[in-house]
Amino acid sequence: MPSSATPAILTPETLSNPWPVYRQLQEDDPVHWSEELQAWLVTRHEDVTGCFRDPRLSANRTQLFAEHQLGGLGPELVKDYLRVAEGMMLMKDGTEHTRLRRQANTGFTSQLLDGWRPTIQRIIDSLLDRVQERRRMDVATELSEPLPALVMTELFDIPAEDHERFQRWSNDTANFFGAAVGDVRSAALRANEGSAQLSRYLTAAIEARRERPGEDLLSLLLRYEEQGRMSTEELVSNAVLILTAGHVTTIDQLSNGVYELLTHPEQLEQLKRQPELCKAAVEELLRYTPAVPFMHRVVAEDLELRGRTLRKGQLVFLGIAAANRDPNVFADPGRFDITRQNNKYVSFAFGPHLCLGAGLARRELELALRTLVCRMPDLRLDEQRPPRLKCNSLLFRGFDSLPVRW
Numbered sequence: 001m002p003s004s005a006t007p008a009i010l011t012p013e014t015l016s017n018p019w020p021v022y023r024q025l026q027e028d029d030p031v032h033w034s035e036e037l038q039a040w041l042v043t044r045h046e047d048v049t050g051c052f053r054d055p056r057l058s059a060n061r062t063q064l065f066a067e068h069q070l071g072g073l074g075p076e077l078v079k080d081y082l083r084v085a086e087g088m089m090l091m092k093d094g095t096e097h098t099r100l101r102r103q104a105n106t107g108f109t110s111q112l113l114d115g116w117r118p119t120i121q122r123i124i125d126s127l128l129d130r131v132q133e134r135r136r137m138d139v140a141t142e143l144s145e146p147l148p149a150l151v152m153t154e155l156f157d158i159p160a161e162d163h164e165r166f167q168r169w170s171n172d173t174a175n176f177f178g179a180a181v182g183d184v185r186s187a188a189l190r191a192n193e194g195s196a197q198l199s200r201y202l203t204a205a206i207e208a209r210r211e212r213p214g215e216d217l218l219s220l221l222l223r224y225e226e227q228g229r230m231s232t233e234e235l236v237s238n239a240v241l242i243l244t245a246g247h248v249t250t251i252d253q254l255s256n257g258v259y260e261l262l263t264h265p266e267q268l269e270q271l272k273r274q275p276e277l278c279k280a281a282v283e284e285l286l287r288y289t290p291a292v293p294f295m296h297r298v299v300a301e302d303l304e305l306r307g308r309t310l311r312k313g314q315l316v317f318l319g320i321a322a323a324n325r326d327p328n329v330f331a332d333p334g335r336f337d338i339t340r341q342n343n344k345y346v347s348f349a350f351g352p353h354l355c356l357g358a359g360l361a362r363r364e365l366e367l368a369l370r371t372l373v374c375r376m377p378d379l380r381l382d383e384q385r386p387p388r389l390k391c392n393s394l395l396f397r398g399f400d401s402l403p404v405r406w
């Protein structure tokens, strides 16, 4: 299919309803060169999972992606952003990645995560207590945003009142990483400031733990640094990564999930009748409406894919959301079905960089949805205040505002 026949990807129309475009690409040109993005778009499930595992596609993308985003503006605009991102496991390949990942894994075992359930539940209850009598709320700003950020303050043992600050810094940093749409210069400056602030904030928290270690995640990672398994810079970078990745994605996933349930009343009714379906409902929400519709890689070595040559140095966007609706893998992929079995979605990626926090995110989503449907059985969209989708990035998809009543 010639590129000119491809609908634009970064328009508000496509960002808000991308499914027809993804389907068209998947069918007609599954490995597509986008003139608009100056990058490849890969949309079939088999190819997306294959690319996530292919060592010829590198996760070491910070510098190239920043230059790609900035055009002629120059990478010095994002000096601090690059410095912090450089040490993140997310940007590493091979043994360097394994070394950093192995240590972080020990903070995310199923046993530890199950131990977090009461804390997550307490936070959800306290957020809903604030609005219960009001009989209306904005899910995006009053539940989705504070919940994962407050969970992260507990995980890192940092003051809960700081969550709004690091939420702002994280959003700004993630927005640039996520292929910001619109004023790129201002997005770059905000990302740089966000990274500098996050790194300063976490460096201070780490130094405090050096004096008085505890049982939190920072203290755990600090032990590895003191054993010489990671440098101080790597410790700070990965603390920034976990803090940021730990909430920006979950925020969007929770709002997306609530929206789909409220716009599929028969599924919502079934969930109310059978709350034990909550786990499966979360899996289906992750498939149907992923918070991260694309993830990027850089071609490290020329490779052939479906007859197209991907050249060293080119950027590739792996279509997670498109793969999640590939009819070769999912029966009736456009149907939202909370009883779906054998759900092989790729919303947490695939291969070595499979999301470190998937288990935590699943627990947060499950407890939040279960509590919402139990405590607010008449939950519905607020007909007087329409929801507002976020359309400011290619890699992250969620809501700025999601007003509901009950």
Ligand code: HEM
Residues within 6 Å of the ligand: 059, 089, 090, 091, 101, 241, 242, 245, 246, 247, 249, 250, 253, 290, 291, 292, 295, 296, 347, 348, 349, 350, 352, 353, 354, 355, 356, 357, 358, 360, 361
């Ligand atoms: C619904 C919520 C979430 C979604 C959709 C999500 C999605 C993803 C995706 C797609 C990746 C792969 C990135 C790549 O391949 O380049 C990833 C990696 C990662 N995620 Fe998540 N994530 C979520 C929640 C979390 C949480 C709660 C945490 C931490 C507390 C977290 C921490 C990480 C980290 C550290 C990585 C990098 C792993 C590595 O490079 O080995 N994520 N996530």
